[in-house]
Amino acid sequence: MVSVAHSFMKLFRGSSEEATQNPAAAKAVKRPSRRSSGLAELSKLLESSDPLCVLDLGSTSPANIRYFTEHGHKIYSDDLLIASTDPDLLIKDEQGNTVVDSKKFLAENLVFPNSQFDLVLCWNLPDYLDESLVKPVVGRFWSLLKPGGMLLAFFHTREAGPDAPCYRYHIVGTDTLEMQHIEPRRDRKGPAGAAGRFRLQRVFNNRHIENLFRDFSSIKFFLARDNVREVLVVR
Incomplete structure:
Protein backbone atom coordinates (compact mmCIF):
# COMPACT_ATOMS: atom_id res chain seq x y z
CA MET A 1 0.00 0.00 0.00
CA VAL A 2 1.26 3.47 -0.83
CA SER A 3 2.43 5.33 2.27
CA VAL A 4 0.74 8.52 3.43
CA ALA A 5 3.98 10.45 2.91
CA HIS A 6 4.31 9.14 -0.65
CA SER A 7 0.70 10.02 -1.43
CA PHE A 8 1.18 13.50 0.00
CA MET A 9 4.26 14.13 -2.13
CA LYS A 10 2.56 12.76 -5.23
CA LEU A 11 -0.44 14.99 -4.61
CA PHE A 12 1.73 18.07 -4.91
CA ARG A 13 4.10 16.75 -7.57
CA GLY A 14 2.48 18.53 -10.47
CA SER A 15 2.34 21.98 -8.94
CA SER A 16 5.83 21.84 -7.46
CA GLU A 17 7.39 20.77 -10.76
CA GLU A 18 5.59 23.55 -12.57
CA ALA A 19 6.77 26.17 -10.11
CA THR A 20 10.37 24.92 -10.40
CA GLN A 21 10.35 25.07 -14.18
CA ASN A 22 8.62 28.40 -14.45
CA PRO A 23 8.96 30.77 -11.48
CA ALA A 24 6.69 33.23 -13.26
CA LEU A 57 -6.67 14.53 -13.12
CA GLY A 58 -3.90 17.05 -13.58
CA SER A 59 -1.41 19.04 -11.55
CA THR A 60 -2.62 20.16 -8.15
CA SER A 61 -5.22 22.91 -8.55
CA PRO A 62 -5.74 25.15 -5.50
CA ALA A 63 -8.99 26.37 -7.08
CA ASN A 64 -10.36 22.84 -7.42
CA ILE A 65 -9.22 21.86 -3.93
CA ARG A 66 -10.93 24.93 -2.51
CA TYR A 67 -14.12 24.34 -4.50
CA PHE A 68 -14.57 20.74 -3.38
CA THR A 69 -13.43 21.11 0.22
CA GLU A 70 -15.74 24.09 0.73
CA HIS A 71 -18.58 21.79 -0.34
CA GLY A 72 -17.44 19.15 2.14
CA HIS A 73 -15.96 16.76 -0.43
CA LYS A 74 -12.61 14.97 -0.49
CA ILE A 75 -10.37 15.48 -3.53
CA TYR A 76 -7.32 13.65 -4.87
CA SER A 77 -5.09 14.78 -7.75
CA ASP A 78 -3.03 12.67 -10.14
CA ASP A 79 -1.14 14.19 -13.09
CA LEU A 80 -1.27 11.30 -15.53
CA LEU A 81 -0.23 13.29 -18.58
CA ILE A 82 3.05 14.41 -17.03
CA ALA A 83 3.58 10.93 -15.57
CA SER A 84 3.14 9.38 -19.03
CA THR A 85 6.22 11.25 -20.29
CA ASP A 86 8.56 9.44 -17.89
CA PRO A 87 11.36 8.02 -20.11
CA ASP A 88 11.61 4.97 -17.85
CA LEU A 89 8.24 3.84 -19.23
CA LEU A 90 9.57 3.41 -22.77
CA ILE A 91 10.10 -0.16 -24.00
CA LYS A 92 10.41 -1.98 -27.32
CA ASP A 93 7.48 -4.00 -28.65
CA GLU A 94 7.75 -7.20 -30.70
CA GLN A 95 8.28 -5.18 -33.88
CA GLY A 96 11.06 -3.15 -32.29
CA ASN A 97 8.97 0.00 -32.00
CA THR A 98 9.31 2.24 -28.96
CA VAL A 99 6.10 2.19 -26.93
CA VAL A 100 4.94 3.14 -23.45
CA ASP A 101 4.72 0.25 -20.98
CA SER A 102 1.06 0.45 -19.92
CA LYS A 103 1.44 -2.22 -17.22
CA LYS A 104 4.25 -0.34 -15.52
CA PHE A 105 2.36 2.92 -15.90
CA LEU A 106 -0.72 1.56 -14.12
CA ALA A 107 1.44 -0.05 -11.45
CA GLU A 108 2.83 3.39 -10.60
CA ASN A 109 -0.23 5.58 -11.16
CA LEU A 110 -3.92 5.55 -10.21
CA VAL A 111 -3.02 3.38 -7.24
CA PHE A 112 -6.30 3.61 -5.33
CA PRO A 113 -8.75 1.02 -4.00
CA ASN A 114 -11.51 -0.11 -6.33
CA SER A 115 -14.83 1.75 -6.06
CA GLN A 116 -13.28 4.62 -4.12
CA PHE A 117 -14.49 7.58 -6.18
CA ASP A 118 -17.88 9.15 -6.80
CA LEU A 119 -16.53 11.40 -9.53
CA VAL A 120 -13.54 11.41 -11.88
CA LEU A 121 -12.66 14.67 -13.64
CA CYS A 122 -10.86 13.31 -16.67
CA TRP A 123 -10.87 16.64 -18.55
CA ASN A 124 -9.09 16.39 -21.94
CA LEU A 125 -6.67 13.61 -20.96
CA PRO A 126 -7.68 11.02 -23.63
CA ASP A 127 -6.94 13.47 -26.46
CA TYR A 128 -3.33 13.99 -25.37
CA LEU A 129 -2.40 10.70 -23.70
CA ASP A 130 -0.24 8.19 -25.56
CA GLU A 131 -2.37 5.81 -27.63
CA SER A 132 -1.19 2.71 -25.76
CA LEU A 133 -2.43 4.11 -22.44
CA VAL A 134 -5.91 5.37 -23.30
CA LYS A 135 -7.95 2.16 -23.06
CA PRO A 136 -6.07 0.72 -20.04
CA VAL A 137 -6.47 4.02 -18.18
CA VAL A 138 -10.21 4.24 -18.95
CA GLY A 139 -10.53 0.66 -17.74
CA ARG A 140 -8.85 1.65 -14.49
CA PHE A 141 -11.29 4.57 -14.13
CA TRP A 142 -14.17 2.09 -14.36
CA SER A 143 -12.66 0.08 -11.50
CA LEU A 144 -11.99 3.13 -9.34
CA LEU A 145 -15.52 4.54 -9.67
CA LYS A 146 -18.32 3.44 -7.40
CA PRO A 147 -21.40 1.97 -9.12
CA GLY A 148 -23.34 5.01 -10.26
CA GLY A 149 -20.20 7.15 -10.11
CA MET A 150 -19.65 9.70 -12.87
CA LEU A 151 -16.80 10.76 -15.13
CA LEU A 152 -16.48 14.04 -17.03
CA ALA A 153 -14.25 14.15 -20.11
CA PHE A 154 -13.59 16.61 -22.93
CA PHE A 155 -12.87 15.64 -26.54
CA HIS A 156 -11.81 17.95 -29.34
CA THR A 157 -13.73 17.94 -32.59
CA ARG A 158 -11.90 17.76 -35.91
CA GLU A 159 -12.33 21.51 -36.34
CA ALA A 160 -10.03 22.14 -33.38
CA GLY A 161 -6.98 21.28 -35.49
CA PRO A 162 -3.77 19.41 -34.54
CA ASP A 163 -2.31 22.39 -32.67
CA ALA A 164 -5.17 22.69 -30.17
CA PRO A 165 -3.49 23.68 -26.87
CA CYS A 166 -3.60 21.39 -23.87
CA TYR A 167 -5.21 22.98 -20.82
CA ARG A 168 -5.42 22.36 -17.09
CA TYR A 169 -8.94 23.21 -15.96
CA HIS A 170 -9.70 25.09 -12.75
CA ILE A 171 -13.26 25.33 -11.43
CA VAL A 172 -14.26 28.93 -10.73
CA GLY A 173 -18.05 28.53 -10.70
CA THR A 174 -20.83 25.98 -10.96
CA ASP A 175 -20.52 26.00 -14.76
CA THR A 176 -17.32 27.95 -15.40
CA LEU A 177 -13.75 26.77 -15.89
CA GLU A 178 -10.53 28.74 -16.03
CA MET A 179 -8.01 27.32 -18.51
CA GLN A 180 -4.27 27.10 -17.89
CA HIS A 181 -2.05 26.18 -20.83
CA ILE A 182 0.31 23.36 -19.88
CA GLU A 183 3.54 22.11 -21.42
CA PRO A 184 5.67 18.99 -20.85
CA ARG A 185 8.85 19.05 -18.84
CA ARG A 186 11.92 19.64 -20.98
CA ASP A 187 13.65 16.52 -19.64
CA ARG A 188 10.74 14.23 -20.50
CA LYS A 189 9.69 12.47 -23.69
CA GLY A 190 6.15 11.62 -24.67
CA PRO A 191 3.14 12.86 -26.66
CA ALA A 192 4.73 16.21 -27.45
CA GLY A 193 5.64 17.84 -30.72
CA ALA A 194 8.91 19.38 -31.82
CA ALA A 195 7.82 22.69 -30.36
CA GLY A 196 7.96 21.12 -26.89
CA ARG A 197 4.24 21.17 -26.19
CA PHE A 198 1.63 18.48 -25.74
CA ARG A 199 0.11 17.68 -29.12
CA LEU A 200 -3.38 16.46 -29.86
CA GLN A 201 -2.83 12.74 -30.45
CA ARG A 202 -6.15 11.89 -32.09
CA VAL A 203 -9.71 13.06 -32.68
CA PHE A 204 -12.47 10.84 -31.29
CA ASN A 205 -15.82 10.86 -33.05
CA ASN A 206 -19.01 9.90 -31.20
CA ARG A 207 -18.69 6.25 -32.12
CA HIS A 208 -15.09 6.11 -30.88
CA ILE A 209 -16.11 7.71 -27.59
CA GLU A 210 -19.01 5.33 -27.11
CA ASN A 211 -16.67 2.40 -27.74
CA LEU A 212 -14.10 3.79 -25.31
CA PHE A 213 -16.72 3.89 -22.55
CA ARG A 214 -18.64 0.78 -23.62
CA ASP A 215 -18.38 -0.79 -20.15
CA PHE A 216 -20.11 2.18 -18.53
CA SER A 217 -23.88 2.16 -18.07
CA SER A 218 -24.73 5.45 -19.80
CA ILE A 219 -23.19 8.33 -21.72
CA LYS A 220 -24.35 11.88 -22.44
CA PHE A 221 -22.84 14.32 -24.95
CA PHE A 222 -22.64 18.12 -24.81
CA LEU A 223 -21.34 20.02 -27.84
CA ALA A 224 -19.68 23.32 -26.95
CA ARG A 225 -18.88 26.30 -29.17
CA ASP A 226 -15.10 25.99 -28.79
CA ASN A 227 -14.70 22.79 -30.83
CA VAL A 228 -14.89 20.66 -27.70
CA ARG A 229 -17.34 17.82 -27.12
CA GLU A 230 -18.05 17.21 -23.42
CA VAL A 231 -19.00 13.74 -22.25
CA LEU A 232 -20.57 12.68 -18.97
CA VAL A 233 -20.56 8.94 -18.35
CA VAL A 234 -21.98 6.87 -15.51
CA ARG A 235 -20.36 3.70 -14.12
Missing part, protein backbone atom coordinates in the same frame (compact mmCIF):
# COMPACT_ATOMS: atom_id res chain seq x y z
CA ALA A 25 3.86 30.70 -12.98
CA ALA A 26 3.36 31.78 -9.40
CA LYS A 27 2.44 35.26 -10.55
CA ALA A 28 -1.18 36.06 -11.22
CA VAL A 29 -2.01 35.89 -14.91
CA LYS A 30 -5.27 36.38 -16.70
CA ARG A 31 -6.41 33.03 -18.06
CA PRO A 32 -9.16 32.33 -20.59
CA SER A 33 -12.36 30.76 -19.32
CA ARG A 34 -15.15 28.66 -20.79
CA ARG A 35 -18.61 27.53 -19.81
CA SER A 36 -18.97 23.81 -19.21
CA SER A 37 -22.38 22.19 -19.69
CA GLY A 38 -21.02 18.96 -18.23
CA LEU A 39 -19.89 20.72 -15.07
CA ALA A 40 -23.28 22.44 -14.84
CA GLU A 41 -24.92 19.02 -15.08
CA LEU A 42 -22.79 17.87 -12.16
CA SER A 43 -23.62 20.89 -10.02
CA LYS A 44 -26.58 19.23 -8.30
CA LEU A 45 -24.40 16.27 -7.38
CA LEU A 46 -21.65 18.57 -6.13
CA GLU A 47 -24.13 20.53 -4.02
CA SER A 48 -25.10 17.32 -2.25
CA SER A 49 -24.81 17.29 1.52
CA ASP A 50 -23.32 13.82 1.28
CA PRO A 51 -19.51 13.97 1.14
CA LEU A 52 -18.11 12.81 -2.19
CA CYS A 53 -14.71 11.44 -3.13
CA VAL A 54 -13.35 13.13 -6.26
CA LEU A 55 -10.37 12.31 -8.49
CA ASP A 56 -9.10 15.39 -10.33
